[in-house]
Amino acid sequence: MSRPLKIAYVTPGAYPLPSLKGGSVERVIEHIVPMLTGSVEPRIYGRTAAGLPRKGVWNGVVCERFAAANKARYAVAVSQAITSFKPDIIEVENRPHLLIKLSRQHPYARMWLNLHSSTFIQRRHISNFELRRSCRLAEKIIVNSDYLRSIVAAQVPEAASKIVVVHLGADTHRFPSVQSAEGGLRRSRLRRANDWTERKVILYLGRLIPLKGVHHLIELMPRLLKRHPNAMLVIVGSPQYGSNTSSVYSRRLKRAAAKLGGSVRFVPYVPYNEVPDWLLGADVLAVPSVRREAFGLVNVEAMAAGIPVVASRIGGISEIVQDGVTGLLAEPTSLTANMLAKLDYLLSNDQLRLEMGRRSREKAETYFSWQAASERYAMRTGIAKSLSSSGFGWKLQG
Missing domain, CATH: 3.40.50.2000 (Glycogen Phosphorylase B;)
Structure with missing residues (x-):
């Protein structure tokens, strides 16, 4: 039987995970990724924060944390840590520039780009040439709305077939209804x-x-x-x-x-x-x-x-x-x-x-629960299909 699919999730280093003080990118990762454990072997890379270990297990997922005040040094530290993990897939969250760097350093891994907004595909953050390069290197481009898919496809038409939409969710336990x-x-x-x-x-x-x-x-x-x-x-x-x-x-x-x-x-x-x-x-x-x-x-x-x-x-x-x-x-x-x-x-x-x-x-x-969002992510990225074909039954952690 094949080993579980290994996926490295690389956050931008803007906020720590868990995202106690904010950061929607980190919040998405902290909810979706733990639900994948048991069927894949995920690892999350992010920034350090007071009271959080440099390496530890959070909600069943190994998290490695690095100083991120200097983003270039953060990228180097994350890349070195990924080397020892040797993932099958590296998913870069919301930073096309970082995907280019990691792709060069880890040519054995498939690259996925998860865009959470249109901010970092704008010209003030990345040139059109570099954006096209990033999208060319990415096997899949994950977005959270049809609107964002249209923005990416308009800027990089040749990447349109790679784009998958995964609507996000909310924690229905953390957010009880006023009518309950x-x-x-x-x-x-x-x-x-x-x-x-x-x-x-x-x-x-x-x-x-x-x-x-x-x-x-x-x-x-x-x-x-x-x-x-x-x-x-x-x-x-x-x-x-x-x-x-x-x-x-x-x-x-x-x-x-x-x-x-x-x-x-x-x-x-x-x-x-x-x-x-x-x-x-x-x-x-x-x-x-x-x-x-x-x-x-x-x-x-x-x-x-x-x-x-x-x-x-x-x-x-x-x-x-x-x-x-x-x-x-x-x-x-x-x-x-x-x-x-x-x-x-x-x-x-x-x-x-x-x-x-x-x-x-x-x-x-x-529809808008994290459980449903995790299932959409697994199906639309093909994780569920690849696990099934390799003999691992698809299982989400509820």
Whole structure:
């Protein structure tokens, strides 16, 4: 009987794993990869952090960690560690440049590229020549939405046949529904503690950068308050993951919101383990992104929590939020006015919010769970098929 397929997962070194302070790339890997153990032999490579061993086992997966302040040295350290592992496949997460380096140093391994966003395929990060080279070297290119597939195919048409789409998921245990006994109890406690029992809470959860469009929410609030005087916008996040530093943009947001008094509340970055409670306390999640939103994990996390989403009809969001079923989509051509109309409609219809929340949770359980995402990953990358043909029955760890 053949040995298990050995796969090295190389994260960018931006955040440690487990991703306690943020980093969507690391979060995807920490959820999908452990579910593959028993059928493949995975190993994760990432950055060091206080309290984490340089090499250890996490959720059944060996993780090797290296200093990553200097990305060139990080790449060298990871490459040296991979040499002793000798994987069949090296999957590089979101860094096409790094795939080129590792391919040169490990010619025996098949190379996969997992693109989590369009950021690192833009010209400011990689030339078109190098991007084409990276895609040529990659046996498979994994993306998280049809939208991102179209972006990659447009830039590198010859790689279109290599691209596979794997929609991501949410932890339906970590994110209980507001309509469950546990979620309902936590919601009541949180709303009392925050003095929200008489408020209709619109939540924004994410980075405070222009790309995320938070300014549209502040611009619409005066008009929304005329229709819903008890409405409240709660903005949770900072310009960077894991940091409470400010920026020109975040300071501009706060100056604009100051005119609205207690109807807008800013909450600095919160650790990821606190995110479920903020969702449970809200009535609606607002996602006003203005462009280049490949997927957006916060959308499926809100769905798991049974919270309807009002989001821009942009990027991969329309593949997650089903307009009129699990949430409402606003047209980006007139985003402030469209977000205002959608939020007004939802806040005016308590029963509709409850029904959309119920359908959102159902969709999260049946399609947007990490278990389902892991199965999609295995099937669409061909891991399941190759294991079956080599005599190893496919088995996901639930």
